[in-house]
Amino acid sequence: MKTRGTALNPENRFQPIVTDRQSDDGWYQDPTDETCPDSVVTEVMEERARSIISRNRSPDVPFDQSINPYRGCEHACIYCFARPSHAYWDMSPGLDFETRLIAKPNAAEQLRKELDKPGYRVSPIALGMNTxxxxxxxxxxxITRGILKVxxxxxxxxxxxxxxxxxxxxLDLLSELAGQGLCSVSVSLTTLDNTLKRQMEPRAxxxxxxxxxxxxxxxxxxxxxIILGPVIPFINDHEIEAILEAAAGAGAGRASWIMLRLPLELDELFQDWLQRHFPQxxxxxxARIRDLRGGKSYESRWGERMTGTGPYAxxxxxxxxxxxxSLGLGRHEAEPLRTDLFRKPGGEQIPLF
Known part of the structure; x- marks a missing residue:
C-alpha cells in the first residue's frame, strides 16, 4: 500500500467470527484491476465525546492525565503501540488504524466542562499520547488547536x-503557555535516514x-x-549517538528513549513489515527482541515494558x-510545569454574588 505502514488488516481479537485468509488463490493480482487498489483513502468518522480527560495509573509514564483528540493515526507508523486499541472500536489494528480515523469535534467543549467541575485537581495534561x-x-x-485555546x-x-x-x-498558543511555565514539547525522533523513515513512518x-x-x-x-523511540535492534539502534547529536544541535534540552514494544496484534504486523523490508x-x-522480553515478543510488566531487560537493554x-x-541533554524537565496559575474564567466574580 503506497504511503501506508501495512497492507494487512487482521481481525481484531474481539470479533466472534474470523475469516481464514491464509490461502492465496491468486485473486486481485492484476494491477489494472480497480478492485485491488494500491492505496486507500482516509475515512474520518466523528464521535461526540462524553468525557475527554483520560486518567493513567501506570508508573512507566510521567503523566497521570491525558487527552487524545483522535482515535487511529494517519502517520501509519508500523511500530505504534496504540494500534491494538483500534480493536475496541470493532476495527482492525492494521490498515484500519491508519485509514479509518475517529475525530472528537466536541473535545474543547467537553474539556471546558471537565475543568469547571468543583472537584477538579490540576496536573499537567499530556496531549496526544495514544495517537x-x-x-x-x-x-x-x-481539534487540537481548540483544546490548546481552552x-x-x-x-x-x-x-x-x-x-x-x-x-x-x-506557536502563538504554545508560546503564550510556555511564557507562563505551562507548556513543554517532546519531538519523536526515530531515525535520520529518509528511506527508513518512509518505510517505518510513511506519513510522518x-x-x-x-x-x-x-x-x-x-x-x-x-x-x-526528544524521545528517541522506539529503539529497534539492528534497524535503527546504530543511530543512537547520531540522533542525539542532531537533536542537541537543533536546540533540544532533554532526551529519553523507549525500546520497541509489540503488544497483541502489533506482533504480527511488525513481523510482516520486517519480512517485506528487511527479510535477511x-x-x-x-531473536534479539525475544531476548529483551524473556523469550517472548512482548512483556507487559511495569518497569520492563518500556526498556526490556538483559545485556542488550x-x-x-x-x-x-x-x-x-556529553551533550548536556537532561533526562527530565529543568523545572516542573506550574499548576498554581490555574483559574476558571469568570470564577473571580462568584464571591460578589
Whole structure:
C-alpha cells in the first residue's frame, strides 16, 4: 500500500467470527484491476465525546492525565503501540488504524466542562499520547488547536509529544503557555535516514523537518526535547549517538528513549513489515527482541515494558546515557510545569454574588 505502514488488516481479537485468509488463490493480482487498489483513502468518522480527560495509573509514564483528540493515526507508523486499541472500536489494528480515523469535534467543549467541575485537581495534561494530536487530519479539523485555546484560557499546564510539523501552526498558543511555565514539547525522533523513515513512518514528517520543529520551538521559548523511540535492534539502534547529536544541535534540552514494544496484534504486523523490508535480518531482529522480553515478543510488566531487560537493554541504556550526558541533554524537565496559575474564567466574580 503506497504511503501506508501495512497492507494487512487482521481481525481484531474481539470479533466472534474470523475469516481464514491464509490461502492465496491468486485473486486481485492484476494491477489494472480497480478492485485491488494500491492505496486507500482516509475515512474520518466523528464521535461526540462524553468525557475527554483520560486518567493513567501506570508508573512507566510521567503523566497521570491525558487527552487524545483522535482515535487511529494517519502517520501509519508500523511500530505504534496504540494500534491494538483500534480493536475496541470493532476495527482492525492494521490498515484500519491508519485509514479509518475517529475525530472528537466536541473535545474543547467537553474539556471546558471537565475543568469547571468543583472537584477538579490540576496536573499537567499530556496531549496526544495514544495517537498524534498533530497528524494530517488536524489541519482541517483543528481539534487540537481548540483544546490548546481552552488550556491557555484556564492557564492549565500541558505537555505534548508529536512527530507532526503542524505543531508549528500553533506557536502563538504554545508560546503564550510556555511564557507562563505551562507548556513543554517532546519531538519523536526515530531515525535520520529518509528511506527508513518512509518505510517505518510513511506519513510522518521527515527527519530534517523534525529537527526544524525543534529549532523553531526552541527559538520561540518553548522547552523542547526528544524521545528517541522506539529503539529497534539492528534497524535503527546504530543511530543512537547520531540522533542525539542532531537533536542537541537543533536546540533540544532533554532526551529519553523507549525500546520497541509489540503488544497483541502489533506482533504480527511488525513481523510482516520486517519480512517485506528487511527479510535477511528479520529473524535476527526478532531473536534479539525475544531476548529483551524473556523469550517472548512482548512483556507487559511495569518497569520492563518500556526498556526490556538483559545485556542488550543495558548496552542501549549505557550508550544513550553516556552520549546524552556529553551533550548536556537532561533526562527530565529543568523545572516542573506550574499548576498554581490555574483559574476558571469568570470564577473571580462568584464571591460578589
Amino acid at each position: 498524534d494530536a498533530y497528524q494530517p487530519v488536524e489541519k482541517q479539523r483543528e 488550556l491557555a484560557e484556564y492557564r492549565h499546564p500541558v505537555t505534548i509529544i508529536t512527530k507532526g510539523a503542524l505543531i508549528l501552526r500553533d 514528517a521527515a527527519p530534517a523537518t523534525r529537527l526544524k520543529i525543534i529549532r523553531e520551538l526552541n527559538a520561540a521559548g518553548i522547552p523542547t526535547g 535480518r528479520a529473524e535476527h531482529v526478532m 543495558d548496552l542501549v541504556r549505557q550508550r544513550f546515557n553516556r552520549k546524552a550526558r
